[in-house]
Amino acid sequence: MGHNQPSTAGEVPADLARLWRLPASARRGRPAELDVDRVVEAAVELADRDGLDGVTLQKVAQALGFTKMSLYRHVGSKEELVELMADHATGSAPGIAAGGWRDGVHRWAAAIRARYAEHPWLVEVPLAGPPRGPNAIGWMDAFLRVLHDTGLDPRTKAGVLVVVSGYVRNAILQGRQLAEGRRGTGLSQVQVERNYGRALAALVDPERFPAAAPLFNAGAFETAPGENPEDQDFVFGLDLILDGVEAAIARLDR
Structure with a gap:
């Protein structure tokens, strides 16, 4: 169930049709209880909480109360799901005010x-x-x-x-x-760079490092x-x- 599935919307590949939410061919019977949007939203919630590695089709299905196989009607693969998630999470582009x-x-x-x-x-x-x-x-x-x-x-x-x-x-x-x-050090990036600059200033000899030494002597790493x-x-x-x-x-x- 990869990206090369038969098209469900004319000549548009199935995964691209789902990405653009093109209407699929009508199915007889009861309306589906699950759709692409619900699957993607649940997956994004998992990723926001547990990171991308924490998202699997099985976990998404469990979060929605469905079986993993139920997801394949709406998402062809894990790779396709990640692409759907990224487009959803990126959201609409803002209007950029007129200017240079x-x-x-x-x-x-x-x-x-x-x-x-x-x-x-x-x-x-x-x-x-x-x-x-x-x-x-x-x-x-x-x-x-x-x-x-x-x-x-x-x-x-x-x-x-x-x-x-x-x-x-x-x-x-x-x-x-x-x-x-710097996790576990209790230091901010400002403190890390300041400590780095001050420590190296005493070690970077201008005769040995004529181009680098002025950076440390001038306090280039102070914020x-x-x-x-x-x-x-x-x-x-x-x-x-x-x-x-x-x-x-x-x-x-x-």
Whole structure:
């Protein structure tokens, strides 16, 4: 029961039809007590509570009060369920207020980052290919609207989307790994970076490490009170990417 099932909605593959909630062929008898939405919502609740590894077809079926075999009428496989879950949890893209394209990309990135924070397991979802679900396409559309007036061609806009969305995903994953790394220490990321900078300042010899030593001597790893280093790093990295996009736009103008 994988992705290559016969289509139930014209020429659209069955898994894609379910992802887009296309109407299936009518069945005689009593209406089904279970549907795709109920299955997906139960699975997302499990993932929010136990992580992606905590979601199995058996556990979802138990949560709904059905047998595992009952789910196969609505979900073809675990892989399909995960794709359905991701599109559901990502939700609809927000409207991006009118403004410059850079500000628009920042707003888009902040919005998708917030959605990942609501469902931390989303960063664990395997990337099997380009986005296919209606919500995923909605986020794509919102991003491309932001770049509408830049003069970039469609292929370049798609490339910018891949780079930015990959950056957001990687930044979130790195933040999670840093949090796991300091688990049990009782230290915040601000404290970890401060302690790191101060300890290494006494060890990094300017004669041996002439380029690295100034970082430690200048207190580059100190964070001002009230500032979040993870947020600062996120904005800094995104701006570097957008500087490259701005250069590409400038080449078009020339």
